[in-house]
Amino acid sequence: MIIVAIDGPAGAGKSTIAKALAGKLNLRYLDTGAMYRAVTFAALTRKIDLRDEPRVADIAKNSVMLIEDNAISIDGVDATVAIRGPEVTRSVSLVATNSLVRTELRNRQRLWASEHDGGVVEGRDIGSVVFPDATLKVYLTASPIVRAQRRVAQSGGDVNQIAAEIAERDQRDSSRSDSPLTKTDDSVTIDTSNRPIDDVVMQLQHLVEKKSSGKGTQA
DSSP: OEEEEEEOOTTSSHHHHHHHHHHHHTOOEEEHHHHHHHHHHHHHHTTOOTTOHHHHHHHHHHSOEEEETTEEEETTEEOTTGGGSHHHHHHHHHHHTOHHHHHHHHHHHHHHHHHTTEEEEEESSIIIIIOTTOSEEEEEEOOHHHHHHHHHHHHOOOHHHHHHHHHHHHHHHHHOSSSOSOOOTTOEEEEOTTSOHHHHHHHHHHHHHHHHTTOOOOO
């Protein structure tokens, strides 16, 4: 079973690269961040206080979540667009610090990989916690200004405000007590700031093929 674990901060290019790599390797793709966003969306829709950890965790545990490469629904509601909206974006970090939620979603992520015989999985704790024995662990990064510019190009807004929001998200993600954003010692680190997507995908495809053939790899 081939598992490619792709971690990194917001705006580093994880989703774009992970989707393209999955296509090259003929594997399924899983955006774990969308799962946290879906739980956040459901809690907000139901007017649940996000600080009420047991009630939010109950959503993570008992909801019916259908995940496709480019769509996600929760309890029959298509949340694909809503989870990228400003309200969910502002709130998802609070849900992501909920250890009960993290436990439930990690279970779902491992089950997903088992059901799909592997995959390209992206998030913030995939190589460090969810799949510590992944075939290949990748940590994508980029300069703060490039990451902010990418977000503005994607959804609009003021680049300085977006940069500040990204910095705040980085701080929350890297300092939370449960499964913080971190780079493992055996991760391949790639700075995507000035590299074409196809170039990064080609490099990762080559590394996965070497790993899965048992020949090892060089970062």
